[in-house]
Amino acid sequence: MFAVLRDLIRYNTEFTIGLVMVGIVAIFAGLSFFSPVDPTQIYLAIPDQPPSAQYWFGTNSRGQDLFWQLSAAFRNSLIFGITVAVLSRIISIAVGLTAGYLGGWVDRVLMFINDIFVAVPIFPILVLFYFVLRNHMDSFTMALIMACFGWPFDARLIRSVALGLKHREFTRHAVFAGMSTRKVLLEEHLPYVMPIVFSTFMNNMLWSIGMEVTLAVLGFTNINNPTIGTVLYWANSHSAMVVGVWWWVVIPVILIVITFLGLFLLAVSMNEYIDPRSRLRRMGA
Amino acid sequence: MQGYLWFAAKRFIQLLAVIFFGVSAMFVVTYLSPIDPVEQVLGRLSARSNLSPEAIAATRLALTEMFGTNQPVLTQYFNFWTRLLRGDLGASLMAFPTPAMELVLRALPWTLGLLLSSTAITFVVGNLAGGLAGYFQNSRLLKAFGIFAMGLQPIPYYIVAFIILIVFGYLWPVLPISGGFAMDVRPGWTLPFILSVLQHSLLPALSLVLVGLGGWFIGMRALVSNIVTEDYVTYAELAGVRRDTIVGGYVIRNALVPQVTALAMVIGGVFSGTVITEQVFNYPGMGSLLVDAVNAGDYSTVLAVCTISIAAVALAIFIVDLLHPLLDPRVRAE
Amino acid sequence: MADNILEVEALKAYYQMSYFGVNREVRAVDGITMGIKRREVYGIAGESSSGKTSFIKVLAAAIRPPLRVISGTATYDFGGAKTDVTIATPAEIDAIRWRHLSYIMQGSMSTLNPVRRIGRIFEDFAARPLGLSGSAFRQRVVEHLGHLKLPPSVLNAYPHELSGGMRQRVTIGLATVCKPDFIIADEPTTALDVVVQKDVLSLIKNLQTEMGSSIVFVTHDMSVHANIADRIGIIYAGRLVEEAPTRTLFTAPKHPYSAHLVASLPRIGDTTQRPALEGRPPSLAAPPAGCRFHPRCPLAIDKCKTEAPPLVSVGTDHRSACWRANDVEPLVPGHHHAGVAA
Numbered sequence: 001m002f003a004v005l006r007d008l009i010r011y012n013t014e015f016t017i018g019l020v021m022v023g024i025v026a027i028f029a030g031l032s033f034f035s036p037v038d039p040t041q042i043y044l045a046i047p048d049q050p051p052s053a054q055y056w057f058g059t060n061s062r063g064q065d066l067f068w069q070l071s072a073a074f075r076n077s078l079i080f081g082i083t084v085a086v087l088s089r090i091i092s093i094a095v096g097l098t099a100g101y102l103g104g105w106v107d108r109v110l111m112f113i114n115d116i117f118v119a120v121p122i123f124p125i126l127v128l129f130y131f132v133l134r135n136h137m138d139s140f141t142m143a144l145i146m147a148c149f150g151w152p153f154d155a156r157l158i159r160s161v162a163l164g165l166k167h168r169e170f171t172r173h174a175v176f177a178g179m180s181t182r183k184v185l186l187e188e189h190l191p192y193v194m195p196i197v198f199s200t201f202m203n204n205m206l207w208s209i210g211m212e213v214t215l216a217v218l219g220f221t222n223i224n225n226p227t228i229g230t231v232l233y234w235a236n237s238h239s240a241m242v243v244g245v246w247w248w249v250v251i252p253v254i255l256i257v258i259t260f261l262g263l264f265l266l267a268v269s270m271n272e273y274i275d276p277r278s279r280l281r282r283m284g285a
Numbered sequence: 286m287q288g289y290l291w292f293a294a295k296r297f298i299q300l301l302a303v304i305f306f307g308v309s310a311m312f313v314v315t316y317l318s319p320i321d322p323v324e325q326v327l328g329r330l331s332a333r334s335n336l337s338p339e340a341i342a343a344t345r346l347a348l349t350e351m352f353g354t355n356q357p358v359l360t361q362y363f364n365f366w367t368r369l370l371r372g373d374l375g376a377s378l379m380a381f382p383t384p385a386m387e388l389v390l391r392a393l394p395w396t397l398g399l400l401l402s403s404t405a406i407t408f409v410v411g412n413l414a415g416g417l418a419g420y421f422q423n424s425r426l427l428k429a430f431g432i433f434a435m436g437l438q439p440i441p442y443y444i445v446a447f448i449i450l451i452v453f454g455y456l457w458p459v460l461p462i463s464g465g466f467a468m469d470v471r472p473g474w475t476l477p478f479i480l481s482v483l484q485h486s487l488l489p490a491l492s493l494v495l496v497g498l499g500g501w502f503i504g505m506r507a508l509v510s511n512i513v514t515e516d517y518v519t520y521a522e523l524a525g526v527r528r529d530t531i532v533g534g535y536v537i538r539n540a541l542v543p544q545v546t547a548l549a550m551v552i553g554g555v556f557s558g559t560v561i562t563e564q565v566f567n568y569p570g571m572g573s574l575l576v577d578a579v580n581a582g583d584y585s586t587v588l589a590v591c592t593i594s595i596a597a598v599a600l601a602i603f604i605v606d607l608l609h610p611l612l613d614p615r616v617r618a619e
Numbered sequence: 620m621a622d623n624i625l626e627v628e629a630l631k632a633y634y635q636m637s638y639f640g641v642n643r644e645v646r647a648v649d650g651i652t653m654g655i656k657r658r659e660v661y662g663i664a665g666e667s668s669s670g671k672t673s674f675i676k677v678l679a680a681a682i683r684p685p686l687r688v689i690s691g692t693a694t695y696d697f698g699g700a701k702t703d704v705t706i707a708t709p710a711e712i713d714a715i716r717w718r719h720l721s722y723i724m725q726g727s728m729s730t731l732n733p734v735r736r737i738g739r740i741f742e743d744f745a746a747r748p749l750g751l752s753g754s755a756f757r758q759r760v761v762e763h764l765g766h767l768k769l770p771p772s773v774l775n776a777y778p779h780e781l782s783g784g785m786r787q788r789v790t791i792g793l794a795t796v797c798k799p800d801f802i803i804a805d806e807p808t809t810a811l812d813v814v815v816q817k818d819v820l821s822l823i824k825n826l827q828t829e830m831g832s833s834i835v836f837v838t839h840d841m842s843v844h845a846n847i848a849d850r851i852g853i854i855y856a857g858r859l860v861e862e863a864p865t866r867t868l869f870t871a872p873k874h875p876y877s878a879h880l881v882a883s884l885p886r887i888g889d890t891t892q893r894p895a896l897e898g899r900p901p902s903l904a905a906p907p908a909g910c911r912f913h914p915r916c917p918l919a920i921d922k923c924k925t926e927a928p929p930l931v932s933v934g935t936d937h938r939s940a941c942w943r944a945n946d947v948e949p950l951v952p953g954h955h956h957a958g959v960a961a
Contacts, residue, residue, distance in 0.1 A: 112299070112302070115299060115303075116299075116302055116303050116306045118550050118553065119299075119303040119553060119598065119599050119602050120303060120306065120307045120310070120553065120595060120598075120599075121553040121554075121556045121557060121594055121595060121598045122553070122557065123556065123557035123560055123561075124560075124575065124590060124591040124594045124595065125307075125310060125311070125314070125591065127575055127579060127587070127591075128311060128314050128315070128587060128588075128591050129314055130579070131579050131584075131587050132314055132315055132317070153550070206439050209441075210441035210442070210443075211441075211557070213441045213443055213444070214441060214442065214443050214557070214561045217443050217561075218561070218564060218576055218579075219580075220579065232443075232447075241451060241455065249451075253444060253447070253448065256440070256441070256444055257440060257444070260439040260440050260441070261436060261439060261440075263439065264435075264438065264439035268435070268503070
């Protein structure tokens with residue numbers, strides 16, 4: 001694992017850049033644990049101050065220090081993304097491995113359900129959830145709903161790998177040795193799909209954080225909980241660009257671009273690492 | 286031919302299953318709601334004094350039938366479906382007493398137009414550039430295009446739309462940033478109207494295209510760089526087959542098969558992007574309607590938008606799926 | 620020598636690549652000199668990874684990085700101007716492709732574009748070199764398919780609708796429809812079952828006789844060589860180690876490696892145990908010094924470990940690269956290869 005990481009950093013510039021970008025954002029978000037101010041409180045500072053030595057990122061029209069506000073927002077959004085990714089990975093591993101290993105009608109039924117989930121547009125459903133739940137829609141509920149919709153692509157991917165593993169020698173050995181299906185899947189097959197799980201983890205985070213931004217900007221989440229999306233929501237509702245508080249919009253947008261590009265570069269370079277053909281091409285073979 | 290019909294029939298069943306599942310999910314969501322929609326809506330309605338009692342009574346009937354908590358779950362579910370199949374989800378609260386369905390059907394062409402045209406542009410440009418980049422791996426121009434497209438691809442639709450809005454709204458105001466057509470043009474099949482619609486659709490479409498390009502580019506480039514090592518490509522090159530025939534008829538043509546399958550899978554996601562983009566550019570489609578309806582507490586319209594979007598996306602996927610065997614003779618034979 | 624259609628002179632072609640910053644050089648073709656006559660079927664034999672595939676890549680003018688020609692020439696003489704494929708421009712190569720120089724590819728499963736009808740593939744490959752189009756072209760193709768015992772209806776079929784044998788005949792049809800002077804056939808029968816193999820072999824032989832083409836026929840299967848080749852060249856670790864007319868090579872090989880290849884053929888009625896060749900083929904990235912066969916050679920002496928033997932004449936039309944060529948004995952009693960299975 002360490003050797004893989006070292007090789008990736010040495011020979012894959014995308015991976016290194018992605019790692020640095022995500023690292024910067026993660027440290028920035030981690031600072032929120034030492035925040036001297038409560039990010040949910042308003043009018044703690046003089047509103048509309050441009051970036052200065054005292055307020056590095058300025059303050060917004062609600063009297064919040066944007067540095068600490070954004071730090072908390074990125075922490076919450078990253079935690080949200082990780083929650084969705086972990087939950088949906090569990091579903092996709094379970095479905096993918098089971099469908100690939102058991103095959104037959106189990107596979108057909110699971111893939112039929114899988115294709116349904118792919119085809120249902122999640123955005124209207126999420127809006128409907130907000131519409132009926134209103135203020136009961138907290139970020140964990142949202143993470144749960146999104147996890148329910150975030151697994152099908154990756155389940156299919158895992159299934160295709162599991163299909164190949166099924167006929168390999170070691171699987172047969174395990175079966176003859178009397179291992180239960182659950183044990184075969186967890187102990188023999190799971191390690192083989194872990195690289196895919198890692199690379200899709202990043203993609204899934206991109207997707208869920210992006211969706212959260214979309215919903216929050218429209219005001220369809222709990223707007224009092226600081227996240228990447230709600231920061232932009234408040235900026236919009238105070239017409240930050242129009243009244244000239246540009247740092248309220250520009251700084252979060254720059255940070256968002258860094259986060260998303262970083263996660264994306266990690267996903268792409270890990271994907272490439274998984275596919276040996278493209279890895280060889282990179283090495284000039 | 287028989288094989289194709291069988292294939293189409295299977296896809297059709299899938300289409301029905303998707304709609305059935307989506308609508309059922311909607312029902313469950315509304316059923317779980319802690320808020321009683323009937324009282325909520327009627328409360329809002331009766332606050333307005335200028336409405337006819339008949340219209341309010343009809344709405345009460347529709348809402349009670351759909352969400353009436355005094356009936357068993359299965360009856361409610363059945364009524365919900367009956368209402369849907371009749372296309373009658375009651376009157377819209379925002380534009381009372383216009384039926385919610387009518388509002389949705391009015392907005393649908395705008396969204397479909399935006400969604401289909403931007404998807405088509407994205408698919409063609411992204412795949413063409415990605416295909417060429419995979420074949421001519423040393424081209425600087427294509428590499429630069431790749432970095433550009435891949436850099437934009439992970440950014441959420443909203444952010445890209447918002448940046449474009451700032452650029453074209455404040456920094457360089459040359460294109461309209463709001464609405465579906467100019468105020469002074471009368472809707473109809475006239476040239477000024479069509480031109481105005483096209484002009485207004487440019488920025489929303491641009492932001493959808495910019496986000497979408499990268500995915501197709503990366504996918505196609507990866508596919509092509511694998512296909513160029515296939516024997517049939519090597520063989521055609523050894524035979525001195527024309528370069529454009531090899532790139533078009535051998536490499537890209539074969540890579541297109543999995544890409545069309547992928548097209549069916551991303552339509553749902555692009556739809557979400559369209560909704561948010563519409564909102565940013567104040568475009569008169571389903572997205573804007575949905576947001577307005579949510580803010581107005583308009584239950585019927587929200588449900589109508591959700592139903593129609595699930596059905597429309599499922600139908601679009603169905604149509605793309607039907608194309609797949611036409612591209613791949615091996616599927617046809619099965 | 621004037622009658623040679625192809626003249627290869629001291630050809631060296633290496634794979635040069637860098638893995639994770641470490642440069643690697645694989646000497647796939649390391650100094651081959653040979654010639655191929657008009658109307659001749661020349662068999663090239665050797666184990667996998669002996670460099671024979673790289674050699675014919677050069678002959679087929681399919682030299683792509685990481686494969687590079689280091690030195691030497693490979694010159695075709697098709698009557699007009701001579702073409703050295705190691706230095707020819709893409710336009711010069713295009714001018715000889717298919718009209719004069721064609722290629723039958725290994726494996727029949729994946730050589731045909733799966734989403735194109737056979738008729739379209741024929742158009743792609745042969746319409747330009749033949750200078751025909753429309754019905755004249757189609758007529759010519761249908762006529763040619765007749766020689767290959769293929770019905771005209773295959774033109775409307777997709778590759779997956781044909782059997783393996785039919786696909787390989789289509790591939791041969793593609794390679795021969797322009798009546799080329801020189802055909803490179805790379806393991807054209809390997810993927811086929813034995814009955815179809817025999818069929819395809821006689822088809823190639825008949826076409827060759829009729830068109831008067833030269834063929835370079837590459838396969839590791841000596842029994843196929845016995846049936847089709849006029850002359851055979853044996854390649855070991857990037858070098859030509861022996862070259863002789865087929866009958867001579869089978870009855871009186873002058874290199875221990877060829878003697879071993881010949882001996883490994885099954886013969887009807889022969890039940891003697893054959894000694895297996897010890898060791899594995901050498902790595903082309905770090906070949907052994909001296910004669911490259913010496914670590915596995917039963918006749919090896921000290922000289923073999925330090926000095927590489929040159930390819931010298933050891934009889935009429937017979938060349939061998941062995942210091943002890945005269946001590947090589949056929950490993951199997953009986954001097955006839957008539958019983959060789961095809």
